[in-house]
Amino acid sequence: MALIVHKYGGTSMGSTERIRNVAKRVAKWARAGHQMVVVPSAMSGETNRLLGLAKELAPAKSNEATNRELDMLAATGEQASSALLAIALQAEGMASVSYAGWQVPIKTNSAYTKARIESIDDQRVRADLAQGKVVIVTGFQGIDEQGHITTLGRGGSDTSAVAVAAAMKADECLIYTDVDGVYTTDPRVVPEARRLHTVSFEEMLEMASMGSKVLQIRSVEFAGKYKVPLRVLSSFTPWDIDINEEAKSGTLITFEEDEKMEQAIVSGIAFNRDEAKISVVGVPDKPGIAYQILGAVADANIEVDMIIQNISKDGKTDFSFTVNRNDYARAMDLLKDKVVPALGAQEVLGDTKICKVSIVGIGMRSHVGIASKMFRSLSEEGINIQMISTSEIKTSVVIDEKYMELAVRALHKAFDLDQPAA
Ligand code: ADP
Numbered sequence: 231m232a233l234i235v236h237k238y239g240g241t242s243m244g245s246t247e248r249i250r251n252v253a254k255r256v257a258k259w260a261r262a263g264h265q266m267v268v269v270p271s272a273m274s275g276e277t278n279r280l281l282g283l284a285k286e287l288a289p290a291k292s293n294e295a296t297n298r299e300l301d302m303l304a305a306t307g308e309q310a311s312s313a314l315l316a317i318a319l320q321a322e323g324m325a326s327v328s329y330a331g332w333q334v335p336i337k338t339n340s341a342y343t344k345a346r347i348e349s350i351d352d353q354r355v356r357a358d359l360a361q362g363k364v365v366i367v368t369g370f371q372g373i374d375e376q377g378h379i380t381t382l383g384r385g386g387s388d389t390s391a392v393a394v395a396a397a398m399k400a401d402e403c404l405i406y407t408d409v410d411g412v413y414t415t416d417p418r419v420v421p422e423a424r425r426l427h428t429v430s431f432e433e434m435l436e437m438a439s440m441g442s443k444v445l446q447i448r449s450v451e452f453a454g455k456y457k458v459p460l461r462v463l464s465s466f467t468p469w470d471i472d473i474n475e476e477a478k479s480g481t482l483i484t485f486e487e488d489e490k491m492e493q494a495i496v497s498g499i500a501f502n503r504d505e506a507k508i509s510v511v512g513v514p515d516k517p518g519i520a521y522q523i524l525g526a527v528a529d530a531n532i533e534v535d536m537i538i539q540n541i542s543k544d545g546k547t548d549f550s551f552t553v554n555r556n557d558y559a560r561a562m563d564l565l566k567d568k569v570v571p572a573l574g575a576q577e578v579l580g581d582t583k584i585c586k587v588s589i590v591g592i593g594m595r596s597h598v599g600i601a602s603k604m605f606r607s608l609s610e611e612g613i614n615i616q617m618i619s620t621s622e623i624k625t626s627v628v629i630d631e632k633y634m635e636l637a638v639r640a641l642h643k644a645f646d647l648d649q650p651a652a
Pocket residue numbers: 238239240241242271385406407408409411412413414415416417418441442443444445498
C-alpha cells in the first residue's frame with residue numbers, strides 16, 4: 231500500500247462529466263489499496279472569471295488591501311471544485327472529505343497573490359486516510375500567520391500537490407493534466423513537439439522557470455528539495471485503463487542525471503510573454519548604481535529577471551532589466567517618481583512587447599557552441615536579439631514578441647527536437 235498524491239488541473243476538472251471521470255480514476259487507485267490525497271485546481275476558466283470580475287470593479291493598480299481580497303475571491307474556485315470532487319467520490323461509493331487550505335492548515339507567508347508555503351500540518355489528513363477516506367485538499371491556497379487566506383500564484387495547484395506530497399512523504403505525486411506529459415516544447419505551439427519519457431529535475435526546473443507552464447516552478451523546486459517522485463500524465467485517458475500501465479505513462483522527473491547514456495544536448499525549448507523590459511538611460515556610472523535601481527525595485531516586492539548594464543560612455547551608462555508584466559506599471563512609476571530623480575538619470579524607457587525564448591539541456595554543460603548555434607538560427611530568421619542570459623544548462627534571449635512562434639519553431643528544428651531520440 232502506498233500513499234499517492236494526485237493533482238488534477240483546471241481542464242481535467244472542467245465539467246461535472248470530467249469531475250465524475252476524475253472520481254472514477256481516483257476510486258480505482260483507492261480500491262487498488264492506495265491511500266489517496268487529491269489536489270484539484272478550480273474548474274477551467276473559473277480563476278480567470280473571478281479575477282476578471284475583480285478587474286471590472288477595481289482600478290488597474292494593485293495594493294495590499296485589494297490583493298488580500300483577490301486571494302479571498304480566487305480561493306473559492308478550488309473550494310468549489312474540491313467539494314464537487316468529494317461529492318462525486320461519495321456518489322461512487324467512496325468515503326471522501328475535502329478541506330480548504332486553511333482547514334489543513336497549509337501555512338504560507340503573507341505575500342498575497344504569490345504566497346509561499348511555509349508548513350503543512352498533516353495530522354487531519356492522516357486521520358482521515360487512516361479511516362479509509364480519500365482526502366481532497368484544495369490546490370492554490372493557504373492561510374497566513376494572521377489567518378488571512380492566501381493564494382500561491384497562477385498555476386499554484388501544482389505546488390500545493392507537491393508540497394502536500396513532500397509533507398506527507400508520499401510515495402509518488404502524479405500531476406494529471408490536459409497533455410500526456412512534458413514535451414520538447416509546448417505542443418500547442420509546435421505540433422511536431424515530442425513527449426519526453428523522462429526529464430531531469432534540473433532541466434524541468436529551468437523549463438518551468440523559463441515559462442513552460444506545464445508545471446509551476448515552485449512545484450519543481452519542492453520536488454527537488456524533498457526528492458518527491460513526480461510524474462506528469464494525462465487525465466484524458468479512459469479512467470479504467472490498467473493501473474500499472476497508467477502508473478508508467480507520461481513523463482517522469484528524474485533525479486539521476488546519468489540515467490541516459492547519451493544526453494540530448496538540448497532537451498526542450500521554453501518561452502514566455504510574461505515579461506516587460508525596462509531601461510534606465512543615462513545613469514551616472516559609479517558604485518552603487520545597480521543597488522540604487524534594483525534595491526528600490528526589490529523593496530517594492532517586484533522580482534527582476536534579466537539584467538544588462540552597458541559599458542559606460544562619458545561617465546554615463548544604460549541599465550536594462552526585465553520584470554513580470556503585472557509589475558511593469560508599478561516598476562515604471564517607481565523608477566520615474568523616485569529613482570530617476572535621485573540618480574540624475576536621463577529617462578526610463580519601457581517595452582511590454584517582448585518575449586523570452588530559452589533552450590534548455592543538461593548536455594549543454596559538456597558541449598560548446600550551443601548558444602552560438604541558437605544565435606545563428608535566429609539570425610537566419612532575421613530575428614534581432616535584445617538581451618541574452620545563460621546558465622550552465624540554458625541560454626535565453628529576449629526578442630520582439632511578434633517573432634516568438636517563429637523563433638521557437640526554428641530552434642526546435644535546428645536542434646533536431648522533432649526527430650526521435652537516438
Ligand atoms: P493544468 O490546468 O492541468 O494545470 P496547464 O494549462 O497549467 O494545465 O499546463 C498544461 C499546458 O502546458 C499544456 O496544455 C501545454 O499547452 C502547456 N505546455 C507548455 N510547455 C509545455 C511542455 N514543454 N510540455 C507540455 N506542455 C506544455
